[in-house]
Amino acid sequence: MSYYPNLIIDALRTVIHPEKGKDIVTLGMVEDDIRIEGKKVSFSLLFDRATDPMVKPIRRAVVHALKKHVGEDIDVEDSIYVKVKKREVKEPEPVLPGVKNIIAVASGKGGVGKSTVTSNLAVALAQKGYKVGLLDADIFGPSVPKMFDTEESRPMLEKVGNRDMIVPIEKYGVKMLSIGYFVDPDDALVWRGAMATGALKQLISDGLWGELDYLLLDMPPGTSDIHLTLVQTLAVTGAVIVSTPQDVALADAVKGISMFQGEQINVPVLGLVENMAWFTPAELPENKYYIFGKDGCKNLAESMNVPLLAQIPIVQSIREGGDAGAPSALNEDSVTGIAFAELADKVVEAIDNRNASLPETKIVEVTRK
Numbered sequence: 001m002s003y004y005p006n007l008i009i010d011a012l013r014t015v016i017h018p019e020k021g022k023d024i025v026t027l028g029m030v031e032d033d034i035r036i037e038g039k040k041v042s043f044s045l046l047f048d049r050a051t052d053p054m055v056k057p058i059r060r061a062v063v064h065a066l067k068k069h070v071g072e073d074i075d076v077e078d079s080i081y082v083k084v085k086k087r088e089v090k091e092p093e094p095v096l097p098g099v100k101n102i103i104a105v106a107s108g109k110g111g112v113g114k115s116t117v118t119s120n121l122a123v124a125l126a127q128k129g130y131k132v133g134l135l136d137a138d139i140f141g142p143s144v145p146k147m148f149d150t151e152e153s154r155p156m157l158e159k160v161g162n163r164d165m166i167v168p169i170e171k172y173g174v175k176m177l178s179i180g181y182f183v184d185p186d187d188a189l190v191w192r193g194a195m196a197t198g199a200l201k202q203l204i205s206d207g208l209w210g211e212l213d214y215l216l217l218d219m220p221p222g223t224s225d226i227h228l229t230l231v232q233t234l235a236v237t238g239a240v241i242v243s244t245p246q247d248v249a250l251a252d253a254v255k256g257i258s259m260f261q262g263e264q265i266n267v268p269v270l271g272l273v274e275n276m277a278w279f280t281p282a283e284l285p286e287n288k289y290y291i292f293g294k295d296g297c298k299n300l301a302e303s304m305n306v307p308l309l310a311q312i313p314i315v316q317s318i319r320e321g322g323d324a325g326a327p328s329a330l331n332e333d334s335v336t337g338i339a340f341a342e343l344a345d346k347v348v349e350a351i352d353n354r355n356a357s358l359p360e361t362k363i364v365e366v367t368r369k
Contacts (some may be wrong), residue, residue, distance in 0.1 A: 005034045008041060011069035015061045017054065024058065031083060041066070042079035050084050094235065095204060095363075098211040099133070101237040101351050102361075104230065104267065106260070108252025110221035113275040114242040115143040116322050117312065117343075118218040120329040120336075121240075124344035125214055126173030127332065133168065133215040135207070136178030137226060139200055144218060145180040148172070149325020155181055158208055165208040172330065175212070177203045197229040204233055214351075231265055235361040238270040238354050240309065240347065245274055245296030253297070257304055268358060270350040271307035272297045273343065279314040280335075288313075307350060310343035312336070 012030055013023045024030055024045070031044035045062065047055055059080055066074050096102070105121070107114040115138065122134045136144035145151040148171050155177065157164045168175035179199055209215065217236070220226050230236065239260045243253035253272070260267040274297030278288040291314065301308040312318075315336050321328035329340035 005036070007070055008034055008036075008043070008066065011065050012062065014065050014069060015058065017058065019054065024062075028085075029058075038075075039071075039073055040075040040079060041070075042076070042081070044081040044083045046083050046085045048085055050082070055082055095233060096207075096209055096212075096215065099209060099215045100213050101355075102215045102217065102234050103270070103347065103351070104217045104219050104236050104239040104260075105242060106219040106227070106239055106256050107221050107242045107249075108254070108256040109249055110141075112221075112242055112244045112249050113312075113318075114221065115147065115218050116318060116327075117240075117242050117273055117275055118216055119144065119147045119322070120318075120327045120340040121343055121347065122174045122214075122216050123172050123327045123329040124337075124340040125216075125347070127329070127341070128344055128348075130213040130348075131211055132173065133175040133209050133212045134177075135203060135215060135217050136176070136180060137200060137217045137230060138220040139179050139226060140220065142178045142180035144176055144178045147322050147325060147327060148174070148176060150176065151180070153181060160208065163206070166203070166206050167208050172327070175209060177207050179203065197226065200226060200229055201233055227259065231267060232363060235363050236267045237351060237361050238268045240270050240273060241306075242273045242275055243297050243300075244276045244292045245290070245294060246292040247296065249292075250296050250300050253300065254304070257306065267361070268354050269306050270347065270354065271309035272301045273309050274298065274311040276314045277311035282316070285335075307346070309346040309350065310339060312339050312343070 009025060009030070013025045015024045016022065017024055017027055017029070020027060029046045031046055034041070034043040045058065059082070062080060063077055066076050105114060105118040118134065122132050126132045134144060136142045145153070148169075150169050150171055153169045155169055156167045158167050159165075166177060168177045169181060170176070217230060219230070241253055241256050243249045257269050259265060260269050276292055277297075278290050278294075280288055298308050298311070313335065315328070318328045318336050321330070328334060328336040331337040332341060
């Protein structure tokens with residue numbers, strides 16, 4: 001008597017999985033590797049794991065079914081192999097599917113004007129017609145509410161399906177969320193690391209950001225768990241590093257660049273912004289005084305092979321605008337308004353170049369040994 005695959009399959013359809021109540025063929029437990037050589041038949045059975053307690057009883061049931069429905073002389077006892085099913089690895093769904101580009105604005109140290117640059121960049125992008133969001137990720141020292149004069153604002157909740165989503169505060173065309181909207185501005189935030197990262201994750205995942213061209217992340221200074229949490233939660237498109245021209249700030253800026261470009265993080269650095277590049281008094285608009293040194297970021301950018309996106313001067317109106325909650329980028333005809341508009345153009349260009357030349361960003365998977 002000669003055997004053929006369909007005869008074998010029909011016999012295996014009579015073997016019912018004791019726990020699942022269906023036959024092993026329907027359950028996809030029979031591998032498509034049936035081989036017939038005379039009376040010898042071999043094939044593989046697929047299980048979810050090698051230690052499955054059903055391996056032996058099902059194997060015995062298979063032998064019995066084949067001898068009963070195919071023939072007593074079938075040689076199969078030693079040629080039924082057990083394999084573990086390959087698990088399908090699903091790509092994780094993006095946390096913010098409506099956000100096209102996520103830009104981390106960071107600095108190696110505090111006091112270099114990172115939040116000022118981030119706020120003005122957000123406004124400048126919005127004035128160019130882009131849909132912009134701003135996440136204040138500086139959990140311990142949130143400044144976005146002050147810079148947009150929204151300290152008294154409290155985000156509303158909106159029901160989306162079964163979830164309560166946080167509706168960002170919106171001003172000057174920028175959607176904003178900050179831990180500062182949920183605490184008293186005079187209270188010091190004394191949180192352990194896990195509490196801070198948990199609060200940040202909630203602002204990200206529960207924020208009703210909607211469709212955005214750019215989401216700017218105002219990062220805390222330095223390198224910390226907050227930075228790690230962000231790149232593990234969001235697929236950051238690229239990073240902008242802010243520094244002043246002085247050596248002590250540049251040394252820390254190098255650390256910031258190295259963190260993003262490191263093997264574990266691997267987030268493209270879009271470029272450097274030199275803040276407080278020079279001082280020009282209002283009464284002497286042609287004069288430039290290099291208080292913190294000249295071209296420090298420009299030279300660093302060249303040495304590290306990253307673009308210099310802008311040199312922003314020290315102008316009293318920038319400080320006044322930040323304190324008053326009216327970013328100076330709103331005045332598009334002013335010296336600072338023009339500088340931030342040019343920075344916005346450079347960032348858009350850098351993002352476009354990055355997206356054209358590099359693969360789509362993914363969430364960073366960091367394992368600790």
